[in-house]
Amino acid sequence: MILLWPLGIAILGAGVLFCLANPKAATRVALVLGAAEAVVLVDIAWQVYHHGVLTFGNYLRADGLTSFFLINLALTTGLVLIYASGYMHEASEDRFFSPRWFYALVFLFLFTMLGVCLSSNLGLLWIMMEGTTLASALLVGFYNTEGAVEAGWKYLVVCTVGIAFALFGTIVLYLAAVRAGISPATALDWASLTDAVSHVVLDPHLVKLAFVFVIVGYGTKIGFVPMHSWLPDAHAEAPAPISALLSAVLLNCALYALLRYDAIVSRVVGPAFAHRLLLIFGVLSIVVAGLLILMQRDLKRLLAYSSIEHLGIAAIGIGLGGPLGLYGALLHTFNHSMAKSLLFFGAGNVRHNCGTVRMDRLGGLARVLPQTTGILALGGLAIVGLPPFSLFISEFAILSEAFSQSRYLVSALFLVTLSIVFGGFLHHFLGIICGEPKHAPAAARLSPSEWIVGGVAVACLLLLGIHIPHLFNTMLQQAVAVAR
Amino acid sequence: MGILETTAGKVLSSYSVFLFLTVLAQAAARRFSTSVFLFSLQSAIIAIQVAVIGYHEKLVEAFVVALLIVLLKVVGIPYAFFRLIEKLQAPRDVQTSTSAAESVFIAVGIICLSYAAVRSYASGVQAPEDGLAASVALILTGAFLMVSRKKALMQMIGLLVLENGIFLAALTTTFGMPLVIEIGIFFDVLMGLLLMGLFVFRIRDTFDHMDVSKLRKLRG
Numbered sequence: 001m002i003l004l005w006p007l008g009i010a011i012l013g014a015g016v017l018f019c020l021a022n023p024k025a026a027t028r029v030a031l032v033l034g035a036a037e038a039v040v041l042v043d044i045a046w047q048v049y050h051h052g053v054l055t056f057g058n059y060l061r062a063d064g065l066t067s068f069f070l071i072n073l074a075l076t077t078g079l080v081l082i083y084a085s086g087y088m089h090e091a092s093e094d095r096f097f098s099p100r101w102f103y104a105l106v107f108l109f110l111f112t113m114l115g116v117c118l119s120s121n122l123g124l125l126w127i128m129m130e131g132t133t134l135a136s137a138l139l140v141g142f143y144n145t146e147g148a149v150e151a152g153w154k155y156l157v158v159c160t161v162g163i164a165f166a167l168f169g170t171i172v173l174y175l176a177a178v179r180a181g182i183s184p185a186t187a188l189d190w191a192s193l194t195d196a197v198s199h200v201v202l203d204p205h206l207v208k209l210a211f212v213f214v215i216v217g218y219g220t221k222i223g224f225v226p227m228h229s230w231l232p233d234a235h236a237e238a239p240a241p242i243s244a245l246l247s248a249v250l251l252n253c254a255l256y257a258l259l260r261y262d263a264i265v266s267r268v269v270g271p272a273f274a275h276r277l278l279l280i281f282g283v284l285s286i287v288v289a290g291l292l293i294l295m296q297r298d299l300k301r302l303l304a305y306s307s308i309e310h311l312g313i314a315a316i317g318i319g320l321g322g323p324l325g326l327y328g329a330l331l332h333t334f335n336h337s338m339a340k341s342l343l344f345f346g347a348g349n350v351r352h353n354c355g356t357v358r359m360d361r362l363g364g365l366a367r368v369l370p371q372t373t374g375i376l377a378l379g380g381l382a383i384v385g386l387p388p389f390s391l392f393i394s395e396f397a398i399l400s401e402a403f404s405q406s407r408y409l410v411s412a413l414f415l416v417t418l419s420i421v422f423g424g425f426l427h428h429f430l431g432i433i434c435g436e437p438k439h440a441p442a443a444a445r446l447s448p449s450e451w452i453v454g455g456v457a458v459a460c461l462l463l464l465g466i467h468i469p470h471l472f473n474t475m476l477q478q479a480v481a482v483a484r
Numbered sequence: 485m486g487i488l489e490t491t492a493g494k495v496l497s498s499y500s501v502f503l504f505l506t507v508l509a510q511a512a513a514r515r516f517s518t519s520v521f522l523f524s525l526q527s528a529i530i531a532i533q534v535a536v537i538g539y540h541e542k543l544v545e546a547f548v549v550a551l552l553i554v555l556l557k558v559v560g561i562p563y564a565f566f567r568l569i570e571k572l573q574a575p576r577d578v579q580t581s582t583s584a585a586e587s588v589f590i591a592v593g594i595i596c597l598s599y600a601a602v603r604s605y606a607s608g609v610q611a612p613e614d615g616l617a618a619s620v621a622l623i624l625t626g627a628f629l630m631v632s633r634k635k636a637l638m639q640m641i642g643l644l645v646l647e648n649g650i651f652l653a654a655l656t657t658t659f660g661m662p663l664v665i666e667i668g669i670f671f672d673v674l675m676g677l678l679l680m681g682l683f684v685f686r687i688r689d690t691f692d693h694m695d696v697s698k699l700r701k702l703r704g
Contacts, residue, residue, distance in 0.1 A: 121665070123669075124664075127671075133676075134679055138679065138682075146690050146691065149686045149690050150687075150699040152683055153636070153683045153699065156679060157630070160643060160676055161646065164646055167650055167669070168623070171650065171654045172657075174654075188661070188665070205605075
């Protein structure tokens with residue numbers, strides 16, 4: 001029953017927020033609803049932690065893997081809502097740009113992402129994943145400028161086609177399950193499917209075919225190269241809180257879907273097939289994104305390519321498997337969420353105060369916006385994987401797994417890419433932070449809400465980088481146990 | 485054997501030929517309205533197929549799905565498209581990047597390719613080879629329409645044809661997915677089209693044209 005609550009709050013919240021014409025009231029109600037949502041999600045994670053799997057009806061289910069992603073989702077969404085409460089103040093009252101549209105769509109988006117995490121049925125998971133595209137397309141095109149409309153259209157078309165391939169993959173898996181004698185009603189149910197494959201033989205050719213389509217389909221949403229074309233546009237043109245939601249939550253949800261399929265396919269045809277594909281896509285993504293990071297001119301596009309790179313790193317971790325690979329990958333998704341939301345918040349502040357995020361038009365931010373520069377610098381240091389920030393830990397775990405499996409090509413490409421990205425970020429960030437100011441010094445100090453989100457994100461990055469708490473570690477282990 | 489059974493048998497065995505014809509005609513279509521009409525026809529063929537399967541297998545669910553297809557894809561979506569064309573008052577030709585003859589040749593190639601692609605799988609899954617080939621042909625044609633047609637509206641048609649192909653694949657191999665999932669997928673497609681329609685208006689208003697091949701601002 002408790003599994004219905006987060007979905008109910010999100011969908012009803014979207015309806016209520018849509019009816020609130022007063023921007024101030026909408027902001028406050030959104031914050032309250034977000035807090036309620038966070039409490040419910042933490043409660044679900046707590047119950048899963050102590051009592052194991054929760055189910056509701058035939059379609060909802062939460063296990064260790066779910067609750068790990070739910071915690072990530074709750075924390076990031078909370079930060080985004082708090083940040084948005086300051087960010088949306090200057091939004092106009094126009095029909096589509098008012099805060100009520102913004103918040104209603106955000107909660108609808110939240111509803112679909114929760115649906116992805118909570119659904120036990122792979123068909124429902126697909127429906128919700130397509131729903132995430134639909135709910136967020138309008139948010140991507142929110143500013144209604146030429147760039148935003150183009151990005152929104154591209155996002156809608158590319159992701160809908162990509163997701164259509166995932167539907168085809170889902171159908172092929174369903175076909176394999178039904179042919180093997182599993183009843184049609186439970187043939188798409190993840191839990192019964194993973195149980196069944198231990199004593200029923202699924203046609204390995206069909207299962208492999210299904211996984212190829214699924215990895216292309218959901219890989220489009222994760223932003224694997226070469227299906228990534230929508231991602232930089234959408235991240236760059238969306239409002240900053242939405243860029244953070246896309247990068248830190250949506251991409252993780254797509255990765256979560258892929259993990260579910262990976263678990264089934266690995267049980268049927270052995271882990272080698274699925275993991276090799278993940279490694280190929282992961283390495284391709286980090287190498288291409290790493291090189292493209294060097295030549296970016298727009299701060300938010302730079303961050304978007306960095307998201308492709310980091311999801312590629314997570315894919316490599318999953319593809320390596322082993323004791324540290326999956327552990328590192330899941331930890332990495334969490335760390336990336338924190339660091340990337342911090343950076344997008346910083347970029348949002350820059351756009352607010354300087355009116356642009358083109359890096360050739362920015363300079364001397366350390367003097368113009370000292371506090372925002374602090375956020376960008378800390379986020380930048382974290383995202384390139386320097387200790388004591390936690391991305392160092394997860395990247396190190398994945399790298400040591402690669403070395404212990406003697407995968408020297410993967411390790412070498414991984415290390416080279418990390419150094420290129422380090423150089424790229426250093427070059428770009430020094431360029432905008434140091435030098436002569438190109439804007440008049442603004443009096444813009446961080447608002448209290450920005451202090452909160454910055455503080456929480458940095459604290460998480462530092463805490464996990466120095467010492468992973470026992471509670472968090474056990475949750476992570478439970479998630480790894482489910483996904484293996 | 486009654487007349488109904490005989491008819492059902494004939495329809496079952498020859499529907500893929502009709503689908504291939506719509507694929508070829510779709511490739512040759514010069515006007516947007518022709519394209520919409522062909523999509524409607526294509527969906528009607530699939531709806532009949534669903535109903536025939538429902539009759540054969542005595543499945544009530546299949547009739548519900550067939551009714552949904554008729555309401556949505558045969559009548560609803562094409563009607564919405566015609567209204568959209570009227571409201572946009574845009575030129576009615578589809579503006580292709582390949583000529584009609586080239587497109588038809590590509591469509592023939594797609595049909596041959598589909599047969600080649602399904603050959604190794606059709607025997608394994610005991611599905612009718614023609615039906616499976618038709619579904620792959622529809623998927624490829626949809627993708628081809630999306631990349632070769634410049635108008636935003638034609639990309640929507642391409643997406644619909646692609647979706648028809650996936651639906652047909654599910655139908656020929658497993659007699660369709662569970663009903664709840666099927667309805668959810670219908671709903672998603674409908675919402676997706678609504679949103680795309682909204683974006684088409686926005687594209688026209690912000691760019692003063694609907695030629696998505698000219699949307700080139702975001703690069704690199």
